[in-house]
Amino acid sequence: MKQTDYLVIGAGIAGLTAAYHLKDLGKVTILTKGKLKQANSYWAQGGIAAVLTKEDRFVKHIDDTLSAGAEHGDRDAIRHLVEGAPKAIRFLESIGVKFKKEPGLEGGHSEARVWRTSDFTGQDVLNHLIKAVQSPKTGTPFGGKVKNIEVLEDVDAVELITEGGRCKGAFIRVGDSHELEPFLAKHTILATGGLGQIFEKTSNPRAAGGDGLAMAANVGLELEDLEFVQFHPTALNKYDEGRYFLLSETLRGFGAKVLNSKKESFLSQFDPRGELAPRDIVTRAIFFEMMNGPAYLDMHHLFAKEVKNRFPNITKRLKHYGLDLTKDLIPITPVAHFSCGGIPVDQYGNTKLPGLLAVGEVACSGVHGANRLASNALLEGLVFGDAIAKGLERKKEEDEDEDEDIQLDEKMEIEIPKIVMEPMEQVRAYAKRISQIMWERVGIIRRPDGLEKALKEITEIPARDYRIQHRQIVCYKMIQAAIQRPSSLGCHYISSEMP
Numbered sequence: 001m002k003q004t005d006y007l008v009i010g011a012g013i014a015g016l017t018a019a020y021h022l023k024d025l026g027k028v029t030i031l032t033k034g035k036l037k038q039a040n041s042y043w044a045q046g047g048i049a050a051v052l053t054k055e056d057r058f059v060k061h062i063d064d065t066l067s068a069g070a071e072h073g074d075r076d077a078i079r080h081l082v083e084g085a086p087k088a089i090r091f092l093e094s095i096g097v098k099f100k101k102e103p104g105l106e107g108g109h110s111e112a113r114v115w116r117t118s119d120f121t122g123q124d125v126l127n128h129l130i131k132a133v134q135s136p137k138t139g140t141p142f143g144g145k146v147k148n149i150e151v152l153e154d155v156d157a158v159e160l161i162t163e164g165g166r167c168k169g170a171f172i173r174v175g176d177s178h179e180l181e182p183f184l185a186k187h188t189i190l191a192t193g194g195l196g197q198i199f200e201k202t203s204n205p206r207a208a209g210g211d212g213l214a215m216a217a218n219v220g221l222e223l224e225d226l227e228f229v230q231f232h233p234t235a236l237n238k239y240d241e242g243r244y245f246l247l248s249e250t251l252r253g254f255g256a257k258v259l260n261s262k263k264e265s266f267l268s269q270f271d272p273r274g275e276l277a278p279r280d281i282v283t284r285a286i287f288f289e290m291m292n293g294p295a296y297l298d299m300h301h302l303f304a305k306e307v308k309n310r311f312p313n314i315t316k317r318l319k320h321y322g323l324d325l326t327k328d329l330i331p332i333t334p335v336a337h338f339s340c341g342g343i344p345v346d347q348y349g350n351t352k353l354p355g356l357l358a359v360g361e362v363a364c365s366g367v368h369g370a371n372r373l374a375s376n377a378l379l380e381g382l383v384f385g386d387a388i389a390k391g392l393e394r395k396k397e398e399d400e401d402e403d404e405d406i407q408l409d410e411k412m413e414i415e416i417p418k419i420v421m422e423p424m425e426q427v428r429a430y431a432k433r434i435s436q437i438m439w440e441r442v443g444i445i446r447r448p449d450g451l452e453k454a455l456k457e458i459t460e461i462p463a464r465d466y467r468i469q470h471r472q473i474v475c476y477k478m479i480q481a482a483i484q485r486p487s488s489l490g491c492h493y494i495s496s497e498m499p
């Protein structure tokens with residue numbers, strides 16, 4: 001039977017950071033559902049927030065985070081996040097990440113404190129983290145030096161293994177297999193990322209379907225704050241490989257205008273801050289305006305050379321779609337972007353189930369409250385990924401003192417669950433139906449009766465395939481949470497007036 005000390009499920013910024021810091025404590029195995037880099041982290045464009053300048057103060061970053069989250073966040077957790085940020089940046093520098101000298105200013109931040117490497121910061125960071133955890137034993141395409149870490153690609157974690165009130169690993173499905181096998185672990189760390197794929201329009205790649213949330217719910221854990229889904233106002237309005245390419249907020253910060261179908265600027269009618277209003281206000285304004293026709297992002301009035309210099313990767317990507325960022329009107333749409341809630345954890349990533357930890361977007365650490373402050377998500381993965389290792393190190397020392405190190409019994413009797421896998425066409429059809437219901441009824445603007453309808457429609461989808469059932473669980477929990485919050489807060493916007 002496969003076994004390890006620390007089973008890290010997910011290879012985004014949160015999972016890789018946790019794995020890197022755990023490597024001196026024991027054997028670490030990282031599983032990822034598809035290939036490495038198929039993660040939200042890889043697509044992050046903006047950067048990482050950290051107080052590192054003379055003018056800035058921790059308390060300002062804490063207050064900005066609380067205020068962005070509609071005062072729903074947990075001040076202690078936020079302090080932990082903010083105070084851990086300088087160390088997180090130093091850690092990335094120590095593995096080779098090179099940040100620009102000047103930090104950027106982003107919406108909701110009272111100081112310039114967003115550190116970036118380029119307009120594709122996520123790719124740079126993830127590439128370095130992958131290198132840092134590379135291992136010669138993995139059989140994955142990279143050779144390397146780090147003992148103790150193995151990385152397994154194309155492994156889908158499906159359910160958690162529990163015994164005697166403790167999590168003892170996960171049932172996994174390898175490659176195209178239709179059967180599960182157990183992977184035992186002393187400690188299991190869920191780092192499966194977000195859930196954008198349950199919505200028809202999302203910036204998230206295919207792996208972000210909320211699997212970790214369903215797995216946690218299936219072993220009886222409560223999920224928290226799931227109603228708070230952040231919708232990003234500006235993605236390229238073109239479906240490609242399951243997602244919509246994001247057009248970062250920094251474009252608007254740089255002077256990009258949002259125009260309606262008549263090519264008129266309209267955001268200032270919704271908020272005096274216009275293009276620089278908070279994300280959720282801009283999202284709703286564009287959403288309403290798009291009921292009358294398409295919306296666009298326009299940068300043609302800016303110096304082309306400066307635009308290209310500042311956004312080389314976005315420029316290149318748009319070229320791939322036949323669009324010139326410096327000349328063309330770029331068609332945009334709001335998209336589901338980030339899950340503020342998830343599996344409740346303490347500052348060391350512990351869930352309520354002994355042996356199970358959670359980190360990153362799948363977790364609800366209390367730092368985002370009802371809406372996330374820009375550039376705090378990558379930071380969360382870094383700070384809490386490190387804290388998980390600290391907590392487990394302390395636990396290991398305590399256990400050794402008391403001679404109580406957790407042991408895995410290889411001969412443990414485990415009943416392996418049977419899974420149903422329906423034809424891919426059917427799975428895609430169900431997934432599409434779910435995402436349409438969620439987009440229409442549980443999206444940017446929610447109506448109480450729409451939520452009730454969505455609950456019924458989601459439940460009635462007769463899927464037998466575990467991949468769809470997992471999504472149904474996540475949607476069900478989210479809709480229930482939304483119904484239980486009858487007034488708007490943060491990015492949960494509820495109105496009876498929507499047509």
Ligand SMILES: Cc1cc2nc3c(=O)[nH]c(=O)nc-3n(C[C@H](O)[C@H](O)[C@H](O)COP(=O)(O)OP(=O)(O)OC[C@H]3O[C@@H](n4cnc5c(N)ncnc54)[C@H](O)[C@@H]3O)c2cc1C
Nearest residue numbers: 010011012014033040041046047157193360361375377378
């Ligand atoms: C387009 C875009 C731009 C963004 N820009 C920024 C930004 O500038 N700054 C910022 O702070 N945040 C940004 N965010 C948010 C941020 O990127 C994410 O919140 C963060 O990267 C999440 O990291 P994670 O490690 O928790 O999850 P991910 O990076 O999504 O990693 C999840 C991992 O889990 C794996 N996985 C999922 N399910 C399973 C399973 N069942 N079995 C095995 N493996 C599984 C996936 O394959 C993946 O490897 C952006 C997000 C997007 C989508």
